[in-house]
Amino acid sequence: xxxxxxxxxxxxxxxxxxxxxxxxxxxxxxxxxxxxxxxxxxxxxxxxxxxxxxxxxxxxxxxxxxxxxxxxxxxxxxxxxxxxxxxxxxxxxxxxxxxxxxxxxxxxxxxxxxxxxxxxxxxxxxxxxxxxxxxxxxxxxxxxxxxxxxxxxxxxxxxxxxxxxxxxxxxxxxxxxxxxxxxxxxxxxxxxxxxxxxxxxxxxxxxxxxxxxxxxxxxxxxxxxxxxxxxxxxxxxxxxxxxxxxxxxxxxxxxxxxxxxxxxxxxxxxxxxxxxxxxxxxxxxxxxxxxxxxxxxxxxxxxxxxxxxxxxxxxxxxxxxxxxxxxxxxxxxxxxxxxxxxxxxxxxxxxxxxxxxxxxxxxx
Ligand code: NAP
Ligand code: ZN
Ligand code: ZN
Numbered sequence: 001x002x003x004x005x006x007x008x009x010x011x012x013x014x015x016x017x018x019x020x021x022x023x024x025x026x027x028x029x030x031x032x033x034x035x036x037x038x039x040x041x042x043x044x045x046x047x048x049x050x051x052x053x054x055x056x057x058x059x060x061x062x063x064x065x066x067x068x069x070x071x072x073x074x075x076x077x078x079x080x081x082x083x084x085x086x087x088x089x090x091x092x093x094x095x096x097x098x099x100x101x102x103x104x105x106x107x108x109x110x111x112x113x114x115x116x117x118x119x120x121x122x123x124x125x126x127x128x129x130x131x132x133x134x135x136x137x138x139x140x141x142x143x144x145x146x147x148x149x150x151x152x153x154x155x156x157x158x159x160x161x162x163x164x165x166x167x168x169x170x171x172x173x174x175x176x177x178x179x180x181x182x183x184x185x186x187x188x189x190x191x192x193x194x195x196x197x198x199x200x201x202x203x204x205x206x207x208x209x210x211x212x213x214x215x216x217x218x219x220x221x222x223x224x225x226x227x228x229x230x231x232x233x234x235x236x237x238x239x240x241x242x243x244x245x246x247x248x249x250x251x252x253x254x255x256x257x258x259x260x261x262x263x264x265x266x267x268x269x270x271x272x273x274x275x276x277x278x279x280x281x282x283x284x285x286x287x288x289x290x291x292x293x294x295x296x297x298x299x300x301x302x303x304x305x306x307x308x309x310x311x312x313x314x315x316x317x318x319x320x321x322x323x324x325x326x327x328x329x330x331x332x333x334x335x336x337x338x339x340x341x342x343x344x345x346x347x348x349x350x351x352x353x354x355x356x357x358x359x360x361x362x363x364x
Contacts, residue, residue: 016041018048021363022148023337024074028066031341035074037144039152040136044091047155049101054146055080055172055330056356057202058263059286061344063133067288072133078146078358079105079131080174082167092155100167102159102320103151104174105310107131107143119314147337149363159317162324169329172202172355173320175310176330180207180259181319182311183282184214189257191215196251196258197236198271200227201347202330203261203284205354208234209328211259219251221258221271224350230331248274253301255279265289272297272305281305330355336362 017038024035042048060077062068081103085095095101109116110126121128129136132145145151161170180203189195193216197207200222211218212235219238220231228239240247253276260271262285272281272293283305297303311319323329331354335343343356 018150018152020144020148020150022076022144023340023363024076024144024147025064026074028064028071028073032064032077032147032344035076037074037076037148039150040141042087042089042152043154044089045154045156046089046152047085047092047095047101047158048087049081049083049103049151049153049158050086051081051083051146051149051151051360053082053168053171053334054078054358054360055175055202055332056340056343056347056358057172057175058347059175060145061347062263062286062288064344068286069288070133072135072142075133076144076147077132078148079103080171080176080355080357081131081146081151082161082171082174083151083360086150088155094155094158094160100161101153102161102170102174103131103146103153103157104159104178104316105131106134107153107157108137115312119312121312122310123312146360147340147358149360157313159313159320162321165324165327165329168334168357168359169332170320170323171357172206172330172332173323174316176202176206176355177210177323178311178316178319179203179284179308180261181210181322182315183259183284183306183308184210185315186308187257187280187282189214189216193217193256194219194254194276196221196255196271196274197261198242198258199261199263199285200224200231200354201261201263201350201352202355204259205230205234205331207259207261208236212236213326213328216257219255221248227353230353234331253277257282259284261285263287265291268293268305269297272303275301275303277301277303279303283307330357332357334359338362
């Protein structure tokens, strides 16, 4: 392993940092470009990981473009990470050198609040540390994500990948997978339920795979006619174009659940009207603007609208294990990192089938 060791006059090691190559956005309007930086020295429970693959989530685009108004630059995005363990800190025991390890959307949390204790780290009230665009517990070190060659993570926040699954197809499970698995489990979606998946992108296609694996009847509501055949192959029994007013009208009062994965502003009312009595619209998409809805669409039919954020560590591991047992992975298009900017343009046009994944060998 290459490390820097700077020594003071008294010959003590004062700083050991790990050099890393990455791609970063320098501002909300600049393209991603090569960026060299350093990871922290290994603490006793840290693990150094050689990153193999990193998925591109639409949240990366929102954050790079500062659409949520809290971006920190230079920003190295990426929170769907699969890699191999290169080195363990002196008390890190969960992984051996050469093992596969995965990192999702967060790398630490307060570990003390009731949500952390319940394994719902994603809702930590004491300070969730995101994989990138966050500050570490020192309050000043910026976290940097998986569009890079190596990452250092506390072993408690790493996930194990079941054997035999192709790793490039596993990477998107760390965000798109858990973000859709978690609400489907929370609302106990399964046999006898009609489920609409709104938007067939990274999250949407995983929602289709999980909801149909859990036994629900799945309808994809999409703006892209050329995704119909794929939707059916993934397990959907129906596919409706959102601009087909007649078909949409036919679906009034039809769904028990809608999983809304849309990344841009859209008319919630027209989708709420598709829910039957007691139906729940589960928002996972995070458009930047404010959404409006009419209370009439909730009151008439006792409908509700809810949200869900990724998933905690135990549930993320449960989801990975489920995928191992049922051979569920993402549909991916693997790209070299040098194509990341043109890929972002494709994602903005909904031209995604169904997750882009960066092969980090292209940066080594
Ligand atoms: P994605 O791959 O880009 O997919 C989004 C899909 O939404 C598109 O493929 C498209 O599907 C549809 N869409 C896009 N623009 C639209 C518009 N203007 N009107 C209607 N439909 C539109 O994005 P993703 O990675 O799945 O992420 C989706 C959203 O979830 C993002 O906002 C992201 O930040 C958020 N997210 C939330 C969580 C969470 O924890 N809640 C986690 C990860 C991501 P069709 O072609 O089928 O129309
Ligand atoms: Zn994500
Ligand atoms: Zn906490």
